[in-house]
Amino acid sequence: MPILAKRITVEKPDYTSQVMKWLEEKRLYPDENFSASGGAPSIAISDELWDPFCDTLKKARKEAFSYRPPFGSFKTREKLAEGLRKTLNIKIETPQVWQTFGGQHAIFSSMGMILDPGDKIIKLDPDYMAYSPVAEYLSAEVVEFPILMEDKYQIDVDKLRKVLERDKKNKGVAFSSPANPHTKRQEPSIIKELAQVLIELDRVGIQDIAYIHNTRGTQELLYNYCPENSITIGSGSKCYSTCALNLGYAFTGIKELTEDNNAKLSRGLIPIALTQNSPTELFIQLNFGSEAGKRFIEKANRVYEERQRAMMEALNGLPGVEYVDPDSYYYVYPRFSAVKNSVKFAQQLHYKLKISTVPGLAFGPSGINTLRMTTVTETVEAIYANVGKKMGEFLKTYHD
């Protein structure tokens, strides 16, 4: 393959693509399905957030022609730092924060800052699927680290310490908490223990908090215990219902990155491609951490909570299903005793029942018999009709 770069050579199967390819071949369109796959927020953003944004956008014609620094204008970063101080109750200054175009870009820039070719990084199994391809794109190796449903998906920190101690090339761990797909938070004691290990071994923890505002209770942050050994990445897609605006951010206490007049921060961000002014910045400046933002998040969460409860009830009536009670409102991550291959199962659900889900294998090898089911998109009635009834009937005779 003389033309393509090595990173394009896919050695591992991409399970989401496998389902998509199969659907395309069969001319099946998931748009028409009952949607438990995408993780897209479905409550439209409130007028009190959207209207001032549109008004300001109209007035900002001149800015449409301008450029700004690759990690966000100072004004935007100040707004992010202020919003983070308020909403996360943390000590943080503007030079520690950078704006990104969505959580995905935050993942990319954070990994880009710590990984050299040949390095390794731990990814939990199961965890969000974006970490592995980004690390591999950067020519780093991903080390899958199992976490178990039986342990409520908590990290065994002693085991993780041993993996890090064994290999100097292993730079640390990237993980979501509150997590996608299983929604659990790492408990405060685990976060504290992990911070201690990262400090002692001088490694980095990348904590992805994309769901922090759509979660019951509070999430402990690595940043509070090891600011100089952590990068936190976040997104506004879920909480503000702004996937299309690509609203993301990251922050760190790693001194090397935040001092030195931001030179290293800038180098870590692939600066040339990302210098345009954008509506995203305007939205952050107007709404990030605002009272109106808080009101919207609370309102949306009440609807999501109701839908999630319906999903849990519907699943409870199905044969051979178990799951851990969710912390964040976005998903339920059930395991099915009748399923031996979650890709095949997801395909059959599409094909026979017009129900879209994400096969657990997309999140790591342990997802062989699980599905991620989004709970924010469909109404309570649709959830009972599709999951409670149709899927219930289907599972009575299903085996693969």
Ligand SMILES: Cc1ncc(COP(=O)(O)O)c(C=O)c1O
């Ligand atoms: C854990 C996690 N991190 C990051 C993202 C991506 O965020 P964004 O939509 O802002 O790119 C997602 C999206 O589903 C996610 O689940």
